[in-house]
Amino acid sequence: MARPIIAKAQVELALKVGADALCHGATGKGNDQVRFETTYTALAPQLKVVAPWREWNLRSREALLDYLKERNIPTTASLEKIYSRDENAWHISTEGGVLESPANAPNKDCWVWTVDPLEAPDQPEEVTVTV
Structure with missing residues (x-):
């Protein structure tokens, strides 16, 4: 339950401050990234998702x-x-x-x-x- 609750709070704050993206620190190894991003997509599909472990050169x-x-x-x-x-x-x-x-x-x-x-x-x- 923790990841969706955290993601929901992130979405609420992002919308409140007019952000154009959301970010999480989940690695590509586990399913935390799925929990974060599924919640983001369900609540704010218009916001870009930044996933540094997946997108940046951090291996x-x-x-x-x-x-x-x-x-x-x-x-x-x-x-x-x-x-x-x-x-x-x-x-x-x-x-x-x-x-x-x-x-x-x-x-x-x-x-x-x-x-x-x-x-x-x-x-x-x-x-x-x-x-």
Whole structure:
């Protein structure tokens, strides 16, 4: 649900400010691009869609880091911590770097909201989330 909700908010803002295009950062690997672009097309087919990972000469996370560095655009990513993270109110996912191979376990840099289960307290805890 997150991608269509984000895309809907993007469309609403784009129409409000008179933008002529929408943009997302989804890579060509997954189906996030489909979720964004299907929502864009349904709600604002007149707006152009810009998809940098698909349209620009960015073929790797390393190439993206070079692009950002050349333009003095700050980022928390580095060659040592070359992850892609999607974070919203409902979840956070981390991919890239050592995680590209399913044979590799996540390292300490991958844990953001939680900790490695081996380092977590060995006690159950009840959590209630209200929306």
